[in-house]
Amino acid sequence: MAQISFFSVAFKNLKRKTFRTGVLVFAIALLVSLLIFAISFTVSVASSLKKSSERLGADLVVVPVGARGFAEEFLLESKNTSFYMPISIIDKVKKIEGIEALTYHTYLSSISGLCCDIMPTRIVAYNPQTDFIINPWLQESLGRPLQPGEAIAGYGTSENLGLGLLDIEATIFNNRFKIVGVLEQTGTGLDHALFMTEENLKNIIESGKSPLKKGDISIIFTKLKKGYDPDFVGRVLEGEIPEVDVVARSDMGEKFISTLADINKIFLLTTILASVLTTFLVWAIFSAIANERSKEIGIMRALGAQESHIVRLYLIEVLVLGLLGSIIGVLAGTYLSAMLAGSFSLLKNISAGLTGGQQASIALVCLFIGTAICVTGAMMPINRIKKMEPLLVIKEE
Amino acid sequence: MFLRIENLTKTYTVDNTTFIGVDNISLSIDKGDFLSIVGHSGSGKTTLVSIIGGILKPTSGRVLLEGVDICTLDDKKLSEYRVNRIGFMFQFASLLPILTARENVLLPGIFKPEQHHPESENIARDLLEMVGIGDKLDSYPSQLSGGQQRRVAIARALLNNPDIILADEPTGDLDEDTEAEIMHLLEEINKKKGVTIILITHNLGLAGKAQKKFRMSKGRLIDI
Numbered sequence: 001m002a003q004i005s006f007f008s009v010a011f012k013n014l015k016r017k018t019f020r021t022g023v024l025v026f027a028i029a030l031l032v033s034l035l036i037f038a039i040s041f042t043v044s045v046a047s048s049l050k051k052s053s054e055r056l057g058a059d060l061v062v063v064p065v066g067a068r069g070f071a072e073e074f075l076l077e078s079k080n081t082s083f084y085m086p087i088s089i090i091d092k093v094k095k096i097e098g099i100e101a102l103t104y105h106t107y108l109s110s111i112s113g114l115c116c117d118i119m120p121t122r123i124v125a126y127n128p129q130t131d132f133i134i135n136p137w138l139q140e141s142l143g144r145p146l147q148p149g150e151a152i153a154g155y156g157t158s159e160n161l162g163l164g165l166l167d168i169e170a171t172i173f174n175n176r177f178k179i180v181g182v183l184e185q186t187g188t189g190l191d192h193a194l195f196m197t198e199e200n201l202k203n204i205i206e207s208g209k210s211p212l213k214k215g216d217i218s219i220i221f222t223k224l225k226k227g228y229d230p231d232f233v234g235r236v237l238e239g240e241i242p243e244v245d246v247v248a249r250s251d252m253g254e255k256f257i258s259t260l261a262d263i264n265k266i267f268l269l270t271t272i273l274a275s276v277l278t279t280f281l282v283w284a285i286f287s288a289i290a291n292e293r294s295k296e297i298g299i300m301r302a303l304g305a306q307e308s309h310i311v312r313l314y315l316i317e318v319l320v321l322g323l324l325g326s327i328i329g330v331l332a333g334t335y336l337s338a339m340l341a342g343s344f345s346l347l348k349n350i351s352a353g354l355t356g357g358q359q360a361s362i363a364l365v366c367l368f369i370g371t372a373i374c375v376t377g378a379m380m381p382i383n384r385i386k387k388m389e390p391l392l393v394i395k396e397e
Numbered sequence: 398m399f400l401r402i403e404n405l406t407k408t409y410t411v412d413n414t415t416f417i418g419v420d421n422i423s424l425s426i427d428k429g430d431f432l433s434i435v436g437h438s439g440s441g442k443t444t445l446v447s448i449i450g451g452i453l454k455p456t457s458g459r460v461l462l463e464g465v466d467i468c469t470l471d472d473k474k475l476s477e478y479r480v481n482r483i484g485f486m487f488q489f490a491s492l493l494p495i496l497t498a499r500e501n502v503l504l505p506g507i508f509k510p511e512q513h514h515p516e517s518e519n520i521a522r523d524l525l526e527m528v529g530i531g532d533k534l535d536s537y538p539s540q541l542s543g544g545q546q547r548r549v550a551i552a553r554a555l556l557n558n559p560d561i562i563l564a565d566e567p568t569g570d571l572d573e574d575t576e577a578e579i580m581h582l583l584e585e586i587n588k589k590k591g592v593t594i595i596l597i598t599h600n601l602g603l604a605g606k607a608q609k610k611f612r613m614s615k616g617r618l619i620d621i
Binding site: 003004005006008009012013015016296298299300301302303304305306307308309389390391394395 | 473
């Protein structure tokens with residue numbers, strides 16, 4: 001025979017009106033789902049931007065004047081863009097105080113047509129001698145440098161190209177390339193590119209199909225000596241070399257960050273409104289419960305219940321409701337976030353994704369918020385319940 | 398003296414008008430006494446037993462149980478007083494509808510500081526058998542008749558082995574036969590267990606069965 005306890009009484013109370021209990025659980029679940037989605041969205045975008053800029057390993061990125069946005073689209077999103085500056089800029093950059101190392105990339109897009117037998121994709125040509133961006137990734141994935149006539153696909157490129165990949169051959173701007181592998185995922189926009197060394201560019205330019213001209217490069221990545229402030233060196237660079245724009249690592253993805261700030265405001269407003277509504281709903285329902293059960297509470301007080309016992313009894317009800325709603329909300333919110341991620345170009349383009357730890361932290365925070373909102377809404381009626389004069393409520397008809 | 402009531406007064410103020418519920422009552426009760434109090438509605442009977450039971454604070458006066466003034470106890474001590482020493486029976490069906498007969502009887506046990514005496518289950522079963530509904534342990538109040546519900550309430554009042562049972566018109570809405578059965582049960586409890594019983598009733602016949610009989614009128618207690 002089961003023992004009677006505060007828990008068993010609270011559970012029986014919850015089962016007393018299953019529809020009402022269901023409505024409350026559903027409301028809390030909805031709120032928590034919204035919270036999960038909002039937080040997952042903003043955290044995944046923000047952390048993806050941070051991860052991407054850190055992964056590139058450059059303190060400053062130098063691009064042609066006006067190409068800053070294109071560069072960010074190329075590096076952080078999956079967009080095909082081309083922008084060029086003369087290679088002579090490198091010598092000017094080298095002269096700037098504080099620059100320790102630099103390397104450069106040349107970007108171009110393959111096109112549909114007879115010259116190329118793969119779907120249009122982004123191509124990154126790099127200098128294997130100076131490179132500190134691609135080489136470490138290559139080392140992890142291939143274990144050796146790329147040779148002329150070889151290319152390696154970024155993590156997301158294999159899918160985009162529709163290739164089974166590995167040891168297949170592709171024609172790009174009338175040049176045959178052997179695709180020797182796929183890079184590990186980096187979380188940057190470069191996951192969607194095809195990589196080759198710059199020695200291959202000469203033949204591509206000679207094919208005449210590419211907009212690229214001899215001596216053009218797209219971007220310069222620089223590492224600074226210890227103790228140099230990236231913002232300061234960036235300002236000097238822009239002052240000394242008027243043909244370039246400079247982006248510091250911390251400023252990467254500024255366009256996203258400002259968009260994200262606006263999205264955050266909308267999410268914040270929506271979640272505040274939803275929280276207030278849920279708190280009000282819990283308050284209203286528990287006020288009704290207080291009225292309905294006032295006589296029972298009076299009887300329990302007469303039987304020896306302390307004020308703290310009454311609070312405990314109703315707090316258990318609220319916590320069960322809050323936790324149940326929050327758990328359902330966390331599961332639904334996490335599922336929805338994963339399902340809907342593909343529908344948001346912002347998420348799709350930046351290789352966004354949350355780590356298990358981040359997902360667990362968000363789930364815990366939302367679990368706490370959902371339960372806390374439930375308790376907050378119920379506390380006023382519960383306080384009223386405990387203060388009821390037993391005789392008055394017992395005599396109430 | 399087991400229970401002493403000294404100059405007990407309770408007034409209510411509603412819309413600037415003061416009403417007297419209990420008017421300067423003094424009374425001494427011995428352990429094992431069976432008292433009855435009769436009186437019209439609004440005469441202050443329920444107010445008096447509510448103060449004795451610790452669910453209502455008096456405006457002035459004292460209620461001394463074995464020398465301790467219960468009117469000065471804080472919520473925790475007062476609750477302990479109610480759970481350990483008082484058994485309440487109300488003038489209506491006072492069972493929790495979500496609990497079975499057995500669970501209703503066990504309910505006061507969860508409010509005791511030393512919760513769940515391992516024997517409480519057996520005690521509850523024995524009590525329900527004693528009041529004649531041992532076969533209704535797992536029935537819900539909605540499945541019980543009015544008389545059966547009152548029997549559960551008596552069993553509940555006895556769970557913690559109280560010193561005093563405060564029975565506020567416990568048979569008010571019952572038929573004569575059931576009323577007599579409940580009254581018989583209370584008499585048995587008084588005689589066999591030595592529990593002090595204060596019975597409030599409209600029924601002069603029932604009141605006549607008590608050892609000490611009082612009438613309340615306009616908040617005053619008159620010995621009859």
